[in-house]
Amino acid sequence: MSRLKPREEYEKTRAFRFFRWLSGSKDPYLGEVEMKPQEEWKEEESVHLDHIHDHQALRSRIYDTEHNKKILFFYKLYKLAAVLFCVGLAALLLYTVSYLPKTGAADRPANNEVPARYIEKGLQETGAVNIVTGMILDYRAFDTFGESNVLFVATVTVLILLHAKKNGKGEEEQENDRIFEPKNDAILQAGATILVPVIMLFGVYIVLNGHLSPGGGFSGGAVIGAGLILYLNAFGFKKTEKLFTEKVYKWVSFSALTTYCLAKSYSFFTGANHLESHIPLGTPGHILSSGLILLLNICVGMVVACTMYTFYVMFRKGDF
Amino acid sequence: MTVFQLMLMTFLIVCAVSASFSKNLLNSVLIYMSFSLVMSILWVCLESPDLAITEAAVGAGVTSLLFFATLKKIRGIVIEREVEKQEREKEKEKSDE
Amino acid sequence: MGANLLVNYGEAVAMLLFVIGFTNLLLQKNLIKKIIGLNIMDSAVYLFLAEKGYIEGRTVPIVVNGVQDVEAYINPIPSGLVLTGIVVSVSVTALMLSLTIRLYRRYHTLDLDEISTRLKKEGL
Numbered sequence: 001m002s003r004l005k006p007r008e009e010y011e012k013t014r015a016f017r018f019f020r021w022l023s024g025s026k027d028p029y030l031g032e033v034e035m036k037p038q039e040e041w042k043e044e045e046s047v048h049l050d051h052i053h054d055h056q057a058l059r060s061r062i063y064d065t066e067h068n069k070k071i072l073f074f075y076k077l078y079k080l081a082a083v084l085f086c087v088g089l090a091a092l093l094l095y096t097v098s099y100l101p102k103t104g105a106a107d108r109p110a111n112n113e114v115p116a117r118y119i120e121k122g123l124q125e126t127g128a129v130n131i132v133t134g135m136i137l138d139y140r141a142f143d144t145f146g147e148s149n150v151l152f153v154a155t156v157t158v159l160i161l162l163h164a165k166k167n168g169k170g171e172e173e174q175e176n177d178r179i180f181e182p183k184n185d186a187i188l189q190a191g192a193t194i195l196v197p198v199i200m201l202f203g204v205y206i207v208l209n210g211h212l213s214p215g216g217g218f219s220g221g222a223v224i225g226a227g228l229i230l231y232l233n234a235f236g237f238k239k240t241e242k243l244f245t246e247k248v249y250k251w252v253s254f255s256a257l258t259t260y261c262l263a264k265s266y267s268f269f270t271g272a273n274h275l276e277s278h279i280p281l282g283t284p285g286h287i288l289s290s291g292l293i294l295l296l297n298i299c300v301g302m303v304v305a306c307t308m309y310t311f312y313v314m315f316r317k318g319d320f
Numbered sequence: 321m322t323v324f325q326l327m328l329m330t331f332l333i334v335c336a337v338s339a340s341f342s343k344n345l346l347n348s349v350l351i352y353m354s355f356s357l358v359m360s361i362l363w364v365c366l367e368s369p370d371l372a373i374t375e376a377a378v379g380a381g382v383t384s385l386l387f388f389a390t391l392k393k394i395r396g397i398v399i400e401r402e403v404e405k406q407e408r409e410k411e412k413e414k415s416d417e
Numbered sequence: 418m419g420a421n422l423l424v425n426y427g428e429a430v431a432m433l434l435f436v437i438g439f440t441n442l443l444l445q446k447n448l449i450k451k452i453i454g455l456n457i458m459d460s461a462v463y464l465f466l467a468e469k470g471y472i473e474g475r476t477v478p479i480v481v482n483g484v485q486d487v488e489a490y491i492n493p494i495p496s497g498l499v500l501t502g503i504v505v506s507v508s509v510t511a512l513m514l515s516l517t518i519r520l521y522r523r524y525h526t527l528d529l530d531e532i533s534t535r536l537k538k539e540g541l
Contacts, residue, residue, distance in 0.1 A: 055540070063537045075530075082443040086436055093432040099419035103427055104473030111472070115492045123480055131478040131490065132370055136497040147501045154508035161515045206373065213479065214369035218504050222377035229385065284480075304504065308382050311511045315389035315518075329430040336434055336457050340441045345449055352453050359460055366427075366471050368496045371463075371503070378507050383456065390449070390514045394521050 127281035127290030128211035137293045151307045164318020192234035199227035207301040211290045217297045221304025228309045256299040353384040427468040434461035459506040463499045470495035
């Protein structure tokens, strides 16, 4: 065991001084050099304000668009360069188009074995009479899922940007937004009483018949959304809020997206392993055929309709 | 059909150019709406009815409606400031009297 | 210069519309006209894609009377791609218009040059 030195003897050794210098715990100038008493540096308010004032004056002189010659020259140069660039782009694109294969020719490279497979085996493998719907909801179902998510994300972003606060500027703007609008217009209400049920029925027909005739989730959803917008315009906000509130929107879009996701995840297991997914395909031509396509069309249609309606309501009034 | 398609496409180009050169914003949006509608007819000529229904409902319907709603919000804000100015002038006149 | 410029009139018109929309986007000062220019560019691209799928003499890809010959229907793939694109284009337009409304509330102008000048003067 080593003998420990007492404290006063240790403080006289070189090792103690070395380690104290290394750790920096003692100020080397204090007590060794003559210094004035230290005060904290305070900046005067007026000096600070002068600094800010100078910065602002400098910036407004630099970016003064009317008198600064360099900025005016840049604007003119920008316009000239933009026109030249666009003319050059047009010439280049037309030059490329002239070398493409003829429109409507049957032997172009885009008509290879992939569309041949979709057309020849489409009816047997998907059960849908409409080949395009069968393709986007069965062969390429993940693209449609991604696109429904894009719609959902866009709606959420518009909700964040345009949501009006209750006791802010929003209320005054809402009232002044409708100063010049005729309320309870008789012609519009009479027309809407006849048209809105027909439009909704037509939209539902398009969605349900997606696999048998042209249409599908996107078209039908857009038509249903347009019908809801007409109802809102004719009858005011209070009546429509009984039908469609924020809770309805949340539940509808969430359940539609989750159903789509869960319904199509079987193909993770059956696709690459070449297994049979035992979903009944039914007789083509009947409405209850083609496996899961009817369910997926309904999900996509609901998401699209809610999206269109939400965009419009957010733009008119900031709230649901 | 070729002549019909050529006429429709010429109309498309004319619509696009005049939508960029008009001074009134409302006129621009209306011309864009008709551009969208003629595109919808072109989709039928190109044998894709799904696209025609979707473009008619979405392009000539919802997009143009959103443009109108935006223009109304912007002008609504302008109208609100003018209404405030008128009210202030009336108050000044009353206090002057 | 290849020989197909006048035969591919649909694609040439689509390219012209694309350049018109792009010029709008670059040179217009008003924000709403820029958004209209972007929409015109979108529509031009969809027209080009759908022209790629068209084959002369064949019909709509809906199976009628059990005829499942490749020779009887047009190419269905570009149609599916454009369908997704049209709906995404409306979401992008709605997003840009809501950003325009917020910008207008803050700066009370729709002129992009003025907004950027004011931003630089504020030092942002």
